[in-house]
Amino acid sequence: MPTRPTAGRRAIEVLLQAELPRGEGRRLVLVDAVYDTGDQEAEQEFTVRVDGRNRRVRVTDQDSVLGIVDAWQRHSTEEDPDGDDILVVTGTVPGDQLGWDLRAHAVRRRPLAVDRADIVRQLFAATDLDTRMIGETWLLDALLDAEPVNGWPRAGTLLTRDRAVRALLAARLRLGDTTADTLDLDADTLFAWSRTPSGPALFAALPATERAGLSEWLTRAIGPAAPVLLALAAEKRGADALPMGVLASAVLSSATAEAAGFALGALFGSAFDSYDALRPFADAATGVLTRWIAQAESSGPQHTEMRDRVFAVLDRADQLATESRLTGQIGADRLLPSGYLSRLRALAATLDGPAAPAEAALRELTEHQLANLNATSTETARTAVRLVRWLNTPLPDTESTARAVHRHLASSCWADVGTAVLAEGDISRDTAVGQAYHRLIGAVRARRARLDETFARKLAVWTETASQQAPGGALLIEDVLAEAAAPLARDGGRPLVLVLDGMSADVAVQLAGALDRRAWTEVVPKPPPGAEVTRQAAVSMLPSLTTVSRASLLCGKPTEGGQSAERAGFTALWKKRHREARLFHKGGYEGPPGHRLAPELLESLASDAIVGVVLNTIDDALADGREGARGRWTPDDIGKLPDLLNAARDYGRPVVLVSDHGHVLDRTPRDSRPTETNRSEETDRAEGARWRTGPAGDGEIELAGPRVRTAGGRITAAWREDLRHSARQAGYHGGASLAEVTVPVITLVPSAGLIPAGWTLLPPERTAPDWWNGDEATPLPPQPHVPVPEPRETEPDRRALETTRPRPVAAPRTPTTGERTVQTPQYRAQREFVRLAPGDKAVAAVLDALLEAGGKLSPGAVAAAAQGATGKSQRNPERFVTVLERLLNIDGYPVLQLVESGRTVQLDKALLHQQFPGDQT
Template identity: 75%
Template sequence: MTTTRPVVGRRAIEVLLQAELPKAPGRRLVLVDAAYEARGQETEFGLRIDGRTHWVRVSDQDSVLGITDAWQRHRAEAEPDRADVLVVTGQVPADQLGWDLRAHAVRHHPLAVDRADIVKQLFGAADLDTRMAGERWLLDALLEAEPVDGWPRVGAVLTRDRAVRALIAARLGIGDTTSDTLDLDADTLFVWSRNATGPARYAALSAAERDGIGAWLAMTVGFAAPTLLALAADGRGTDALPLGALASAALSSTAAEAAGFALGTLFGSALASFDALRPFANAATGVLSRWIAQAEGSGPQRSAARDRVLDVLDHADRLAADARLSPLIGADRLLPSGYRARLRALASVLDGPAAPAEAALRELTEHQLSGLYAETTETARTAVRLVRWMRAPLPEVESVAQGVRTHLASSGWADLAVGVLAEGESSRDPAVADAYQRLIGAVRARRAGLDEAFARRLTRWTETACQQAPGGALLIEDVLAQAAAPLARDGGRPLILVLDGMSADVAVQLAGELDRRVWTEVVPKPREGARPARQAAVSMLPSVTRTSRTSLLCGQPAEGGQDRERGGFGTFWKKRHRGAHLFHKGGFEGPPGHRLAPELLQALATDDIVAVVVNTIDEALDDGREGARGRWSLGDIAKLPDLLNAARDYGRPVLLVSDHGHVLDRTPRGRQQPSAEGVEGARWRTGTPGDGEIAVSGPRVRTPGGRAVLPWREDLRYTARQAGYHGGASLAEVTVPVLTFVPSADRIPAGWTLLPIEDIAPGWWRGSDEHTPAASASDTRTPAGGTRRQKPERQSEGIFEVPGQGSLGERTVRSDPYKAQREFVRLAPADKAVAAVLDALLTAGGKLSPGAVAAAAQAATGKSQRNPERFATVLERLLNIDGYPVLQLIESGRTVQLDKALLVQQFLGEPA
């Protein structure tokens, strides 16, 4: 029976010589009982052993005569001063060789080649994992793939896993051959597949080595590895992750069978069976989900992570289109095409009731790419908000005062939403853009109805309205007295920031960006039964800077420029025995190297009242900034972040106010404006009012003769086209936002209260799926913009209220464990306040802001909680018996969370 001898390569011979020649000095013939891989060829190379170079010639011979001839030639050609060695490999049995030849050979007989021994030497190991002895593919591969610097030394035993990991690092470029460990998972393998070099190296391996590596990876990484490697072997490694995403989409498709057949054409022979599809799809989607989470995070790598995800998924969509798979996978929750399909589905229902739009929005936000397409998603959410607003009942404009308050509280948010939609659809889908355009048109038509109703009220109100008879409205000339002066009581030092031209929609954007951990928004205490609300004043007419801003800063009806404003501002505060400083543009901006002017900082360090006029918004109406974007952030306003930081550093409350609002120019290019007589400004003139205009007169009309014609329609103008205009009679122009912030809840002025964050945005903006304040279910808005408290309906037993026993909050404060715990808490709140807080939290689903918690306590007891966070901390000590977190502050103190199950167990001894 013929025995097949092993095949050796150059590296095996080198290791054999390094082991044997030092033991046989002077020997120049080495017989090897193995076939040489380069059959029929002689190979020569130099080999350094013990500091001396040996010149080695390898000759493969199949007969005694051939071996003898090769040795004779070698002796004849050898140079006396060189260490020349002849290595003869072949298939000649040892017993056929004569002693005259064997006498010259190392050990006098052919040397056996043991791959395991050679591998042990290469790794410096004393022993080898027994499983490796029978794995010729692994031993051969380790011999062939040895790095230039050699394999790393491993110590006593070379384990099979260590050997395969080292081989994978050398062959495929995954990991480092010098590392003791290699963190191999699906992420690593799919990342490797995206670079064509790695899969190409894998495809070039022998079939045995590919099978061996594939089997090991299947055990280590999972059953996705064989399919991925099969794709790599086919030269399609870069398709692996996109195909995994498509596999997931096909398996979840309603037409899964048809999608599976289409998918099979994409995989080809790389897919061994459809049973392998599920683990491959799961692994790929797991990797992509982790990548998406990284792309949604923060840090410098976020953009690169986003590009990586979208590159893979866009590739998947292209593959699907080529295979005609796209119609079968529809609105898949991972692919970009699925996101676009859901977006189009949402756009198709914006003309109808709110419920289908809400459902479509949920489908969109549940798509895995909704966070990566954050701007598009937020625009879609804003569109649905407008659908809610369109379907909600519109309160009648009963007075000017109610009109401006409601505008700041609700319709101004609609203006904000229109501005967001008007910027354009970032997905560039014409169907979506057309739907948004139709929605904008419908909203503007409804807003025009509000403006017309308000203008009718404004006409009659203006005839007699003045400081002595404001008709229930906050006049712009009274803002200092009613909003700034309370902040200045008892040595208070407010910073008054006048943002010229700031309309309601801009105000709510800027206020929404303020860090609520630094700034606490406060408002005058409402009448009993009403909810806290922001203040809104009425501008002078026409609503232009020269009259409105001057009246604001002088504290009385006035007109003029900066000198008049400085004089009037100083006089106002001098009457109240306070020094004052007013800074206009150029006066508060710092020289090179300074964020703010040293003069401003010096004034802020004193006890004087300081005001700063910032013209960024008003100037943008001229230069076109608003024509490009409708959204504003704190960073868009010149030096506003620096001014707010300075106010915080000096412990000053901030009054954020404007002198008038504005409307944007959204008329089509080329549209002709009607001719008008007596033009005095962009939005006011003299003469007889026409369609979309009103005539106003009275003490608040600061024009010669006290009369003017003002447009209430936002698309009317009398001068050259600009980005926006002011001076007219629309709600957006006449409403003056008056927002007040204190740097500490301990500094709330007497007669004022904090404004819970839940009470800021209107209900239609939040929607049913967003956070709603606890009391909103039991409040109904009155036509005048106030709030009328309604008796809440009895809740079902086992949730909040048990018939005859009271609400869950009331039962808690009556319980023995609560009474015992209360004895150990210093300055514990009244039981009535605690019960109200618990019920408010339960109604809101277990979470409220500290401000809303304090407001619930105040509503129940009439006692103001000046520091909501401190109040919440006291509640924690009161309710968290034995350290169990019944109630806790989370999200860096921004949210109070109640665990209902623990509350019931700890205090009532009942199952949740």
């Protein structure tokens, strides 16, 4: 006897809805199928809606003629007032064994066949069905069993097999949406589904035939990665599919892949067929993670869920590697966190030697795919390599005090920045990395100590005679306002002077680097011909204390005193220049509730007065411990600094950021005592944390002269940073080290029109030393060429030489790309249509500088390149770049453009050659 098909409740419902309207009131339905009850009782009752009314249905499964007759007799004799109850009889009895007396009561007078294909077609309201589906029992049964509560969506004229399977995937596995016309399936979708709480469990619960059918379809749709993933899901290990794929990729790409075969087989179990089957799965997994990493990188630090998603997978992969004893095979894998840590440790091992191995290790680290997601750790490692470069540069000579403070602001203070970064430690908390950073900090501090000792000796000699009348080439702190603020006040200018008490050079360069270059342009005095543009650096009063240095700064003369003396001196200083001035100290510029700044300050900023504000955040931090925990500074860390800068920009005021002195940090262990100096208790006395009276001991220098404003003009100041004469704080000042004595001066303008005469902009590329930028350094535009005249010769000598000396023949110089570009017919024609176009030398210099820099420079550097070629200052770099765009972007093709919100000028080399073909040799 042939096996009867099965029919579930939904198949019966559809059958009744199709047949009962034509049943002529009959209440018996014979079905040629075995009823699939699942875990329910053999007889079931339910309601089906036919022709707008509900009909009660009882289903019974019988395996004999007698059973069928008995069931019908009981049903027909039961009280049924409406005559709506339907009896459905299923079972294994062939229709030809049923008598006509029974069949006469049945719809169509015969057992009805259950046509799954036709039922599925009806459920999807389709006219036709894909012929491939007719013989696929697993698919038809699954579609009948998985029909959603609201039914299947309408499929249109033809229900295709792919449309049906996509709908089934959505209903069974929650993989997509049953109402969607299409399902965008790829490896990303499948791996993401494998990490959902219920997805793999739903797949594991399916019948084996349905799992096999869905696996076959997904393999064809997605690729060879699907079988392994679904096999893992069937074994209820789907949540580990992506970590296992990443781990497999690491093992298979290692040199010991064959040796790890047994461990991989044990890890994957029955899902492991062969290396050939595993490789596509592993490649797909790494492809998914690579895309996830790119999404996490572009999402920004505030969106941590994408980053957490990546590390959840990769940390699990490393855990599986440990459990399967595969850690030794994956080494410094370029995707796993363990590989990143391995590369970080390799870099740490190079920090005690020359720069080349450290730079190579840094390249390996930055090439790891997690380098950007581990941005803090990567930047700390990059800073460590910068310090290695610095340690391997020649120790500069300290020619003078002036030269030393300028070099400190331009270079050695960046070593202090790097030390502060390393002192925070690596976020990995790895012992080997931490120890390497600790040793590197020690080496940097030892070198800084040598610089400080040399500087202190020069300072002692210079201090003996230095004064405002004879500064010895140095910018004195009492002359800072005259040299930096007064030029900004010419012709009615209204500078805002912000005194950041205690701001050392390393803090200053961090704050300046964090400013929005779209809002502020840093400017400096034009250097002598042939010299590079640099920031201004002044020398503090001695000892480097607030009461003497800040008072001298604000009063414009050597003095000492408190806030009242500073206000009076500031007003008198500007009164001599016929300008009103107001100075605000702590408490005077902070606004009352509901105000960001004090109304009195805003009123002053709106006036024509010169305004000064003293900010104490940095100096206060030395006492409360803030510097000891974190050495990095941003404008947001300085109380009210962002508000003050915003207000200055709103009122069109240039800004001078200046300090009164710097500071050193206490990096000694917490349980250590301050280093003692050799001194006699009878002849010396500690006056401050870093200075005293009496003969100098180890790490100290005696200073005397007109610049020493206390203790009778003679003090003993510490130059070594680990000396102090007071209770422990986060940092100290008053000594003779470069960090304490150097006064940084940062001058900012909110628009190019406010650059004073004799000043020029400072490109961002020139703010950090070459060793800090290293391989990432952008080549800078050349400085103006200054011809050096030859010694004059007498007329007889010249004639004699002309008769005896052959004239030198200069070798022909090959024109640069920029020079060739400006001579092309295309450029000459375009130039005719651009009003006020810059000269050919300026354009050629800009193009050459951009090509040398790899295609990107800041607007300031572009303007500096043009100035270097012509000697003419470009006061508005952005406007200059706009003119260059009109010159070079023929027909709208972006040969040159401003990108990154106007912070960067970008040159497309390929488009340049395409638009100006005559520029190629």
